[in-house]
Amino acid sequence: MRILITGGAGFLGSHLSDAFIARGDEVFVLDTGAIGKVRHLLEQPRFHYIHDTIFNLELLDSLAARVDLIYHLAAVVGVEHYVADPYETLNVNVNGTQNVLKAAYKYGKKVVFSSTSEVYGRNPKVPWKEDDDRVLGATTIDRWCYSTSKAVGEHFCFAYHKLGLPVTVVRYFNVYGPRLDKVDVGRLFTIFMGQLLRGADLTVIGDGSQTRCFTYVTDAVAATVAAGLNPAADGHAINIGVDVETSVLEFAHLMLELNGPTKSRIRFVTQEEVYGKSYEDIPRRVPDNTKMRTLLGIEPKVSLRDGTALAMKWFREEANS
Numbered sequence: 368m369r370i371l372i373t374g375g376a377g378f379l380g381s382h383l384s385d386a387f388i389a390r391g392d393e394v395f396v397l398d399t400g401a402i403g404k405v406r407h408l409l410e411q412p413r414f415h416y417i418h419d420t421i422f423n424l425e426l427l428d429s430l431a432a433r434v435d436l437i438y439h440l441a442a443v444v445g446v447e448h449y450v451a452d453p454y455e456t457l458n459v460n461v462n463g464t465q466n467v468l469k470a471a472y473k474y475g476k477k478v479v480f481s482s483t484s485e486v487y488g489r490n491p492k493v494p495w496k497e498d499d500d501r502v503l504g505a506t507t508i509d510r511w512c513y514s515t516s517k518a519v520g521e522h523f524c525f526a527y528h529k530l531g532l533p534v535t536v537v538r539y540f541n542v543y544g545p546r547l548d549k550v551d552v553g554r555l556f557t558i559f560m561g562q563l564l565r566g567a568d569l570t571v572i573g574d575g576s577q578t579r580c581f582t583y584v585t586d587a588v589a590a591t592v593a594a595g596l597n598p599a600a601d602g603h604a605i606n607i608g609v610d611v612e613t614s615v616l617e618f619a620h621l622m623l624e625l626n627g628p629t630k631s632r633i634r635f636v637t638q639e640e641v642y643g644k645s646y647e648d649i650p651r652r653v654p655d656n657t658k659m660r661t662l663l664g665i666e667p668k669v670s671l672r673d674g675t676a677l678a679m680k681w682f683r684e685e686a687n688s
């Protein structure tokens with residue numbers, strides 16, 4: 368098969384590229400970002416890296432015509448980015464998504480859209496089923512623009528599905544693993560990892576009782592591949608995640624333990640110190656992953672302890688290379 372992955376040079380996209388290359392497929396990555404995460408694939412004749420944007424409509428059209436299946440992962444991701452640049456977040460995640468869907472619709476190519484657990488906002492009733500309510504804050508608070516942008520993307524997906532396009536929406540829950548963000552920035556794992564590598568304290572926001580459901584990247588990718596290949600997933604939104612809750616404080620302790628002897632300790636900080644006034648964390652995010660297990664036939668295989676050890680090993684080797 369020929370697969371287009373927008374945002375394919377990012378964290379998840381690079382692992383998804385690995386999975387399709389391993390299956391023997393041909394992969395086209397369209398990404399504005401750095402090449403680092405897919406450098407290992409460049410020698411592979413079935414891998415094509417196109418350094419361009421989903422706003423290049425002619426290119427998007429020609430790629431949609433050539434491939435059999437489209438994964439749309441390109442997005443502005445990460446709290447620091449969407450709080451700093453709401454315009455770019457909304458533009459890429461809403462208008463860019465429309466560009467991808469329009470091109471796919473022209474040629475009748477299935478799209479898998481990568482959405483997020485953030486769409487549920489701060490709905491206090493967990494675990495979240497795919498058709499549960501979205502509970503969000505005011506539009507005057509930039510923090511909600513990412514959640515809203517992805518939800519609008521989802522609405523476009525379902526609208527195109529009504530027009531006859533096969534579309535599946537996957538909602539990821541805290542995926543982590545090798546090649547996540549740069550250390551010290553991005554998501555919780557890489558922030559703690561950067562602190563551990565420097566021997567600095569691990570900064571836990573609030574009292575650390577807020578939870579995450581960490582999902583190792585190979586489990587998330589297995590579900591993502593299945594979502595693209597299984598026609599039973601068409602027209603569905605599917606939570607992709609492990610349903611085991613871990614508090615941020617427990618996760619900090621686990622990383623300290625797996626790291627071995629270190630000067631790093633845990634330091635509690637306020638949310639405002641880290642993200643400023645307009646950010647609001649979600650206390651609990653838990654997927655009901657019944658659909659992932661029954662519709663896609665995917666059972667997560669990697670425990671948090673094993674996955675964290677694997678990811679830490681990778682980041683340590685990177686830092687020493």
Ligand SMILES: NC(=O)c1ccc[n+]([C@@H]2O[C@H](COP(=O)([O-])OP(=O)(O)OC[C@H]3O[C@@H](n4cnc5c(N)ncnc54)[C@H](O)[C@@H]3O)[C@@H](O)[C@H]2O)c1
Binds near residue numbers: 374459538
């Ligand atoms: N990793 C997670 O836990 C998680 C959770 C929820 C949702 N997601 C979603 O999964 C997708 C991939 O996330 P990720 O963690 O790999 O993030 P990432 O930032 O590593 O990947 C996103 C990629 O999109 C690219 N991109 C941005 N604007 C673009 C444009 N205009 N044209 C082409 N490419 C562009 C970036 O260069 C980047 O490589 C995103 O859509 C994200 O919203 C991820």
